[in-house]
Amino acid sequence: MAKSKKIIKHKNTPKVGKPPGSLIYLGPKKDVPISIKVIEYNQESFQESAPDSFTSDIKIQQEGKFTWIDVTGLHDIKLIENIGKAVNIHSLTLEDLLNVNQRPKIDIFHTYIYIVIQLLKFDEDHNTVESEQLSIILGSNYVITFLESPSDIFEVLKTRMRNHTGKIRNSSADYLAYAILDVVVDDYYDVIEKIGERIEAFEEILMLHPHKMQIQEIYSLKRELLQLRKAVWPIREIITKLDKDDTDIIKEKTTLYLRDLYDHSIQIIETAEIYRDLTSGLVDMYMSSTSHKLNEIIKVLTILSSIFIPLTFIAGVYGMNFKYMPELEWHYGYYLCLAAMGILAIMMIFYFKIKKWI
Amino acid sequence: MAKSKKIIKHKNTPKVGKPPGSLIYLGPKKDVPISIKVIEYNQESFQESAPDSFTSDIKIQQEGKFTWIDVTGLHDIKLIENIGKAVNIHSLTLEDLLNVNQRPKIDIFHTYIYIVIQLLKFDEDHNTVESEQLSIILGSNYVITFLESPSDIFEVLKTRMRNHTGKIRNSSADYLAYAILDVVVDDYYDVIEKIGERIEAFEEILMLHPHKMQIQEIYSLKRELLQLRKAVWPIREIITKLDKDDTDIIKEKTTLYLRDLYDHSIQIIETAEIYRDLTSGLVDMYMSSTSHKLNEIIKVLTILSSIFIPLTFIAGVYGMNFKYMPELEWHYGYYLCLAAMGILAIMMIFYFKIKKWI
Amino acid sequence: MAKSKKIIKHKNTPKVGKPPGSLIYLGPKKDVPISIKVIEYNQESFQESAPDSFTSDIKIQQEGKFTWIDVTGLHDIKLIENIGKAVNIHSLTLEDLLNVNQRPKIDIFHTYIYIVIQLLKFDEDHNTVESEQLSIILGSNYVITFLESPSDIFEVLKTRMRNHTGKIRNSSADYLAYAILDVVVDDYYDVIEKIGERIEAFEEILMLHPHKMQIQEIYSLKRELLQLRKAVWPIREIITKLDKDDTDIIKEKTTLYLRDLYDHSIQIIETAEIYRDLTSGLVDMYMSSTSHKLNEIIKVLTILSSIFIPLTFIAGVYGMNFKYMPELEWHYGYYLCLAAMGILAIMMIFYFKIKKWI
Amino acid sequence: MAKSKKIIKHKNTPKVGKPPGSLIYLGPKKDVPISIKVIEYNQESFQESAPDSFTSDIKIQQEGKFTWIDVTGLHDIKLIENIGKAVNIHSLTLEDLLNVNQRPKIDIFHTYIYIVIQLLKFDEDHNTVESEQLSIILGSNYVITFLESPSDIFEVLKTRMRNHTGKIRNSSADYLAYAILDVVVDDYYDVIEKIGERIEAFEEILMLHPHKMQIQEIYSLKRELLQLRKAVWPIREIITKLDKDDTDIIKEKTTLYLRDLYDHSIQIIETAEIYRDLTSGLVDMYMSSTSHKLNEIIKVLTILSSIFIPLTFIAGVYGMNFKYMPELEWHYGYYLCLAAMGILAIMMIFYFKIKKWI
Amino acid sequence: MAKSKKIIKHKNTPKVGKPPGSLIYLGPKKDVPISIKVIEYNQESFQESAPDSFTSDIKIQQEGKFTWIDVTGLHDIKLIENIGKAVNIHSLTLEDLLNVNQRPKIDIFHTYIYIVIQLLKFDEDHNTVESEQLSIILGSNYVITFLESPSDIFEVLKTRMRNHTGKIRNSSADYLAYAILDVVVDDYYDVIEKIGERIEAFEEILMLHPHKMQIQEIYSLKRELLQLRKAVWPIREIITKLDKDDTDIIKEKTTLYLRDLYDHSIQIIETAEIYRDLTSGLVDMYMSSTSHKLNEIIKVLTILSSIFIPLTFIAGVYGMNFKYMPELEWHYGYYLCLAAMGILAIMMIFYFKIKKWI
Numbered sequence A, B, C, D, E: 001m002a003k004s005k006k007i008i009k010h011k012n013t014p015k016v017g018k019p020p021g022s023l024i025y026l027g028p029k030k031d032v033p034i035s036i037k038v039i040e041y042n043q044e045s046f047q048e049s050a051p052d053s054f055t056s057d058i059k060i061q062q063e064g065k066f067t068w069i070d071v072t073g074l075h076d077i078k079l080i081e082n083i084g085k086a087v088n089i090h091s092l093t094l095e096d097l098l099n100v101n102q103r104p105k106i107d108i109f110h111t112y113i114y115i116v117i118q119l120l121k122f123d124e125d126h127n128t129v130e131s132e133q134l135s136i137i138l139g140s141n142y143v144i145t146f147l148e149s150p151s152d153i154f155e156v157l158k159t160r161m162r163n164h165t166g167k168i169r170n171s172s173a174d175y176l177a178y179a180i181l182d183v184v185v186d187d188y189y190d191v192i193e194k195i196g197e198r199i200e201a202f203e204e205i206l207m208l209h210p211h212k213m214q215i216q217e218i219y220s221l222k223r224e225l226l227q228l229r230k231a232v233w234p235i236r237e238i239i240t241k242l243d244k245d246d247t248d249i250i251k252e253k254t255t256l257y258l259r260d261l262y263d264h265s266i267q268i269i270e271t272a273e274i275y276r277d278l279t280s281g282l283v284d285m286y287m288s289s290t291s292h293k294l295n296e297i298i299k300v301l302t303i304l305s306s307i308f309i310p311l312t313f314i315a316g317v318y319g320m321n322f323k324y325m326p327e328l329e330w331h332y333g334y335y336l337c338l339a340a341m342g343i344l345a346i347m348m349i350f351y352f353k354i355k356k357w358i
Helices: A077-086 A091-098 A155-163 A173-206 A214-244 A252-317 A333-354 B077-086 B091-098 B155-163 B173-206 B214-244 B252-317 B333-354 C077-086 C091-098 C155-163 C173-206 C214-244 C252-317 C333-354 D077-086 D091-098 D155-163 D173-206 D214-244 D252-317 D333-354 E077-086 E091-098 E155-162 E173-206 E214-244 E252-317 E333-354
Strands: A035-041 A046-049 A066-072 A105-108 A112-123 A128-139 A142-147 B035-041 B046-049 B066-072 B105-108 B112-123 B128-139 B142-147 C035-041 C046-049 C066-072 C105-108 C112-123 C128-139 C142-147 D035-041 D046-049 D066-072 D105-108 D112-123 D128-139 D142-147 E035-041 E046-049 E066-072 E105-108 E112-123 E128-139 E142-147
Touching: A035 A155, A046 A155, A066 A077, A066 A173, A077 A091, A091 A105, A091 A112, A091 A128, A091 B252, A105 A214, A112 A173, A112 A214, A128 A173, A128 A214, A142 A173, A155 A173, A173 A214, A173 A252, A214 A252, A214 B252, A252 A333, A252 B252, A252 E091, A252 E214, A252 E252, B035 B155, B046 B155, B066 B077, B066 B173, B077 B091, B091 B105, B091 B112, B091 B128, B091 C252, B105 B214, B112 B173, B112 B214, B128 B173, B128 B214, B142 B173, B155 B173, B173 B214, B173 B252, B214 B252, B214 C252, B252 B333, B252 C252, C035 C155, C046 C155, C066 C077, C066 C173, C077 C091, C091 C105, C091 C112, C091 C128, C091 D252, C105 C214, C112 C173, C112 C214, C128 C173, C128 C214, C142 C173, C155 C173, C173 C214, C173 C252, C214 C252, C214 D252, C252 C333, C252 D252, D035 D155, D046 D155, D066 D077, D066 D173, D077 D091, D091 D105, D091 D112, D091 D128, D091 E252, D105 D214, D112 D173, D112 D214, D128 D173, D128 D214, D142 D173, D155 D173, D173 D214, D173 D252, D214 D252, D214 E252, D252 D333, D252 E252, E035 E155, E046 E155, E066 E077, E066 E173, E077 E091, E091 E105, E091 E112, E091 E128, E105 E214, E112 E173, E112 E214, E128 E173, E128 E214, E142 E173, E155 E173, E173 E214, E173 E252, E214 E252, E252 E333
Parallel strands: A066 A142, B066 B142, C066 C142, D066 D142, E066 E142
Antiparallel strands: A035 A046, A035 A066, A105 A112, A112 A128, A128 A142, B035 B046, B035 B066, B105 B112, B112 B128, B128 B142, C035 C046, C035 C066, C105 C112, C112 C128, C128 C142, D035 D046, D035 D066, D105 D112, D112 D128, D128 D142, E035 E046, E035 E066, E105 E112, E112 E128, E128 E142
């Protein structure tokens, strides 16, 4: 059964009553270990380090090198503030990246671009879509990513960078940001495919084995599709704005890749819409299957009753105690009566055969 | 049970037949005490006062200071007119702020901006969303707010201003207006979360304990969501117009915060839409749960009838009074008859087992 | 019961086959008395007259004075033509004002503006929305209104003008046109509120006393809402075009009032949409209430059958006429049998208690 | 019963695999007689002729005269080609007018405007909307119309032209084209009114006499509405493009009439949408009426069973053959038993009265 | 029965985790034979060849000649790369044409236009729409097409070119690309017509012979329509972009044909939408047909029970063993009793006749 708790994974509770502009982490994951991974790369070199804390030793904006700082865990406000100061980030951005309930969005500032996006994973045990907020700060030669809890989603990128495959090492920071968005959107394909598989499974099973709980599972599929759409829909805007931004952060070469990403997000949204239409078809199928079952049950009741009620009436008649009932005296009265009953029963059965009920 | 009265909280009755331009308060709250609170503030100073009436002593437009006049209670027309004269407000604006049935909107005049917005509260006792109209008049160095009845919604702002936390004291009047809009929109999150909790509660309970009144409660949730959307939807326009206005009242620094508010209102609308889609899923679940229950009841009827109707028929046959019924004379006739009945019953039960009805 | 006749009040029958451009009145109200009321006004003076016919004595375009000609009854083609000639009105406009099946619209000509709008009244006896076409011709210093049948809708305006309250006397003809539109739209509020009251009444009664005819009444509410929307929807366009017109007929001062009217029409449309959504919820409630009632009925049948069918079977067994039935000989056989029946009945009742059917 | 064949009247089969640009008539009406009617007219003169074939004698573009060539029957490719050559028509246009499955559209060429539109007729016998394609080629001083099969739709126009009523004779060719479009759109009113009448008929009858076949008839109404919309919807575009074209073919005077036509097509579309919404209400009504009938039937069953099952049980008890059954010996035992049965029956009836089942 | 597997024919699995920019074929058809067909043509000459591999002998960009390279089978990466190098194709395009899960789209590069489109075939055995990706690369004097598996769809074009019918040989490469798109879209008509035929078949059969599996088949029709729409919808964009592109690849003469193609895709989309609306009507019909059948069954049960239950009760009464039952002693008691039963039965039947149940 689908676990039905928590429609909106992170409760939509921004800091009611808190002054706008104060830094507080509001997410649920306050006990994950904080980790900072610093990657400095260019075409020739690649250095990884994992410092315990963010100190001024970490140089973000270096000549001729690109830096990717990958932060996991958001509850250390001090750390976030230090990073914010180091690359001169607006307080609203810092606030947004701590408020893990953001709608995916893009804010373009003079010196950096701030992107919020949802990481989605299909949790097969509970049939729910788990989401997590990923914040990307993209400067002209650095990328900083903030995740709430540890994830191996970036591992594939790092491996590529280490092995110098793909184009990341040969390109500037904006391509790295694109590559990050690309792996995130790739995961959406995974989610929608899982949902698609479940819908296909329902198509097979609904007509043959309708079950009370299936309607709830269809409902939860629909809910997950709505949530998926809510996460993917704004990506179109994000990419459109990236495409049209007039900072020099996004290079022209990268926009071609962004358009590809745009096509992917459209494809995901369209597929989600098709699946949503199909779930309503599943409900129809379930309803029709249930009502078919009801018909079957009532048919059995009706056939049995129709056969035996008249027979029982005949038996009742000859069970009456009137003094003068000539049939009772007949020698073959009993057998004639049984024969009449048999003929009546056969006629009823024949009638139901004609009506195609049997 | 949800109290089902009053779909549109304040009846939509503008002054039918009254000349446009005459000042009449049409809301239901004519007996709340009128209160005026005057706050004068800048970075250095903060003064609060609560005069009994609005006299010419109250200076609204002072050099180097910002003034917030917080009026509660709208039925004193004279007071409203005096304030209107003091800051030169158009008669249509005065009319609008007394007509508490306004759709949220913004009117940009040369010297001030007029914003109408709905305060929403989820009334947990009646499961309804209570709304109240808040009018904000924003000039270059003053903010005037008009509320129908006393509320503590601004208390948090005043505390921040007293303690000089947050940015209000350091900023101009437009930031105060933004901060007011921000606390109002924060309350919407609260409302939508309450509705979300109720939907989750329904998901849990509908399949297991369907009840006649639940469909009415789902209906009232849907109604409240529609009302919420009606209140939030125009906020997008309001902020877009604030953003693009060409008066000098809104400073460039504040527009960044407005865009944040815009994102919040989009998020609320999207969540409301998801919830609305889900309520229709709840109706499906209720319907399916009811029809499942019907199936169960009819199954019991059918099984019992199917078992006993043939048996009763057999008993009826041997209750007949024919003279010549050889079985009746048999010594073990009775036991044979009972055995035959038992076998028939077992066969029926077996048949229902195969059909998976039992 | 709602009278279900006539979905579209005035049948949509423009003059099929008639040449475009010929003047024919096609409405149903050919026997109402024709009346012409002429009002000449400015800030200082106010004159009312009711001439029998339209003669050249009636001066429409006078220097320093505004004229309002209020015509009731459209079947005197000659009269319409005379008025048309007097103020130089295009033949298409004359045709449109006689064709009482117009969609609300605005046509802006060089010397006048032509507005068609629907007067709506909720007929509480038949639960239908009655509509009537109002044509307004607005010139630079005159307003001519054409109504199909007598109505007191303008009385309130005339009283205000007589008493010199409100702004009409102090303003130019475009303000009068606005004031006319304003009283018309005010009536829409009345209609939508009546529909809202009926929806609320249904919410109360549907669950408790579902009745076959209610579904038809909900259907007719939906139909009236669709019709209301059809009448109100084009008003947005009308006002937008008035706002942007480049004739000098609409003064800048009046546009502010028009925007207010625009807000009102949006509010009516939004409320109508909410009500439309709610009517589909009412259908759900009705359906669920009916199926609940069905469940109740079948439960009664099942419980009674389940209790008595086995008992009747037992009675049948001991009504058999086998020679050797030892129980029949027992002295307390009868009482034991009754006791067994009682216990069986109690067990069945207990079972239904556990199943929560009773 | 509605004849349910052929959703899309003319099968959508453009010439699969045929090279684009070859002239083939693909419609079903290959045996209608070909007819050519030539009308030459101006303000002073009017000449009609019906030549057997299209020869070079027929002058289309004459100084000071307008020509209308009205062709019926499309299967004579040679004829079409000759006309095409005579007025220099693009091969794509010729192809389009032979392919009778076109969506209504407009193509504006340098020397002529090509309009495709659907003639609709409501076939009352089969309750279907019959469509036929009308092609109009409008040059600066000629109009050529192509119809698949004979129709009297243009008769009214020709009569007007003969009698010199209306404006056609006084206007240029574009007004004639407008007048043709006008009679076509007038027929749409007829179709939608017929559909409206059927919907009203259903409203009356559905609740009282629900019948299995009605749902199919509602379905076919919906189908016809969808088809109507498909035919009318593109007319808005057509008129918009006519309005904005920069050829000199459409005179400014005519655009005013076109706008009127535009309003009519909007009104038809809106009414079709309302009717479509209402058909879904009809389905609700049918469903509710059916389930009401089911409730009634089951109520009868339940009431009868509830009354007689307990009585039959009592009769069964006193039909038992126990030796010692004291009641059987009582002198008034039988009458007491009957009385008890009567009281029980009255109590059951009373219970159903309270439950309002009877 | 419709085979219900695979909603989205090609699973939407782009290369999760693969670096963007690496060439891998991900489709299912890895064992089809690779074939290359090279056609060089102009007005005078036409040469076909089918080389085993792509060598530098194949000249794509020749003066005065157009070349069409028709590649079938995508799993030979080397081949694709060679072609890519020969005409200087961007790596993203190569990637896209190997990734057979693309949404239809157009990418306009400086020297070529890349179009992805879906070939659709209705598989009548499984009632599914089979799709295959067609990539078209259009340069100023060449067209390269890539198909996953062998198909005879282009045969008709090649025949026309061989026989020098149609306009392809007389036109430039862009007309060939148009002709290719045209045959693809022609196939969509075929698919939608097949779906339309199935819907018509359902209309005929649903009311008369409702069957459990039909709801599943309607569901699969809906799914195929959604898929069709997903394939056709983007074609509008593709053509719009082709129309507006500012490369010199598309000649002005061809845009006229493109607009025709645009009209066709609109017509397909509109028809698909109508069919989608109709499928929901089919579900209504099925549901109503099922519930009608239920009513019929229950009516039989009720009529039979209503007639025999009272009769059986009477028989039971006279089967009681009370000592003093005067009726039992009457000489004609038995016959009177039978007569009374007969009259009762006739009355019940009469009652049902009045109720129109029989």
